[in-house]
Amino acid sequence: MSPAAYVFLSVILFVIGAVGVLVRRNAILIFMSVELMLNACNLAFVSFARLQGNLDGQVVAFFVMVVAAAEVVVGLAILMAIYRARKSASVDDASLLKY
Amino acid sequence: MNHLLFLANGGTGGTNLDPLYGKAMFWILAVLAVSAALAMILVRQAVHCALMLAVVMLSLSAMYAMQGAPFLAFVQVIVYTGAVLMLFLFVVMLIGVNSAEALKETIRGQRLWAALAGIGLAALLIVGIGHASIGNPPAQTSAYSTDNLTGLAKLIFTTYVYPFEITSALLITAALGAMVLAHRERSGPKLTQRDIARRKIESGQVAPEPPPGVYALHNAVDMPAMLPDGTTTNRSVSGAITQRDVDLHRDPEGNVLTDLAAEDRIKSERALEAGTLGREETQ
Numbered sequence: 001m002s003p004a005a006y007v008f009l010s011v012i013l014f015v016i017g018a019v020g021v022l023v024r025r026n027a028i029l030i031f032m033s034v035e036l037m038l039n040a041c042n043l044a045f046v047s048f049a050r051l052q053g054n055l056d057g058q059v060v061a062f063f064v065m066v067v068a069a070a071e072v073v074v075g076l077a078i079l080m081a082i083y084r085a086r087k088s089a090s091v092d093d094a095s096l097l098k099y
Numbered sequence: 100m101n102h103l104l105f106l107a108n109g110g111t112g113g114t115n116l117d118p119l120y121g122k123a124m125f126w127i128l129a130v131l132a133v134s135a136a137l138a139m140i141l142v143r144q145a146v147h148c149a150l151m152l153a154v155v156m157l158s159l160s161a162m163y164a165m166q167g168a169p170f171l172a173f174v175q176v177i178v179y180t181g182a183v184l185m186l187f188l189f190v191v192m193l194i195g196v197n198s199a200e201a202l203k204e205t206i207r208g209q210r211l212w213a214a215l216a217g218i219g220l221a222a223l224l225i226v227g228i229g230h231a232s233i234g235n236p237p238a239q240t241s242a243y244s245t246d247n248l249t250g251l252a253k254l255i256f257t258t259y260v261y262p263f264e265i266t267s268a269l270l271i272t273a274a275l276g277a278m279v280l281a282h283r284e285r286s287g288p289k290l291t292q293r294d295i296a297r298r299k300i301e302s303g304q305v306a307p308e309p310p311p312g313v314y315a316l317h318n319a320v321d322m323p324a325m326l327p328d329g330t331t332t333n334r335s336v337s338g339a340i341t342q343r344d345v346d347l348h349r350d351p352e353g354n355v356l357t358d359l360a361a362e363d364r365i366k367s368e369r370a371l372e373a374g375t376l377g378r379e380e381t382q
Contacts, residue, residue: 001121001165002234002236004228004233006125007228007233008225008228009132011221011224011225011228012133012136012221013133013136015217015220015221015224016137016140017136018216018217018220020140022217023140028145028187028190028191029148031187032187033140036139039156039179046166046171047166049166049168050167050168050236053243055247055254056254058170058247058251059255059259061168062255063259063262063263065171065175065179066266066270069178069183069270070269070270070273071273072183072186072187073274074273074277076186076190076277080193080280080281081280083193084283
């Protein structure tokens with residue numbers, strides 16, 4: 001299969017993830033959508049690496065995975081802290097800065 | 100199995116899968132991934148979302164293997180589906196399981212506009228990429244001819260050695276950050292074992308709550324336990340059971356009435372039994 005097909009698939013997955021971020025209001029589910037977007041980017045990186053015939057894209061995808069792991073750890077810890085304070089994981093409830 | 104091993108090796112030269120085989124595999128995985136991703140943003144339960152995300156990640160890892168990236172395929176399974184998703188599930192179990200999302204929109208027309216924005220973004224990206232000419236990959240390049248792991252290691256420890264070192268700082272910072280954020284200040288003095296024992300005695304109830312069905316006429320969980328003095332106690336019945344009766348519009352007392360009738364019957368039987376054995380019923 002040509003890399004173009006993989007790139008289009010990654011575009012579709014990325015868009016689905018972006019819509020998920022916009023639509024969902026539970027912070028955990030927003031995080032999951034962000035993970036989906038990161039995965040879609042990784043797929044594009046790997047496809048472009050194959051297209052270019054070198055491995056640099058795979059290295060970048062590897063770094064993306066590392067950063068995503070760090071992001072998930074800190075993000076979920078923040079989520080736990082917010083939940084402990086407000087007893088809710090909904091992003092609508094954390095609106096103190098609005099007023 | 101041979102096919103899987105072949106996939107894991109990335110073939111020689113990245114992807115020299117049989118074209119038809121590769122194509123069929125791609126379409127199966129693509130349909131699986133897109134439908135799972137769609138289900139992920141539509142399903143209400145957080146746990147189902149996590150499972151759908153796992154499906155997407157696993158199909159992506161198979162795609163990495165098909166594209167000559169076996170190392171990334173394994174890292175995807177181990178790090179993403181193994182570690183990250185487990186972390187998600189932990190947090191879902193801790194906070195999100197029964198906080199089902201409210202279906203009411205707080206921003207008017209949010210879903211509609213989000214869908215429109217998504218369609219717009221998709222159109223933009225697809226048109227943009229469609230204009231770029233993405234050709235076919237070179238048949239055999241030196242990077243893909245050697246072992247994938249060796250090639251990656253060479254790149255990571257030569258060209259990308261500084262980013263690689265910086266990621267270690269990032270990971271340490273993330274671990275520290277998680278510890279700091281998860282840390283909770285103690286608001287009161289720490290209870291010693293003596294304090295706990297004293298509080299227990301002061302509460303008036305030394306023994307634990309009677310479990311359901313103990314000394315009751317039935318051993319069903321909804322039967323109140325019978326205390327040593329012969330009275331029954333409702334403390335042994337879980338509140339969830341009474342609540343269930345209320346939810347199902349059943350009379351929670353109805354069962355008790357049947358039970359009382361049974362108690363009378365059993366009492367007469369016990370009296371008969373005591374009479375045949377020739378001893379007094381003490382109770």
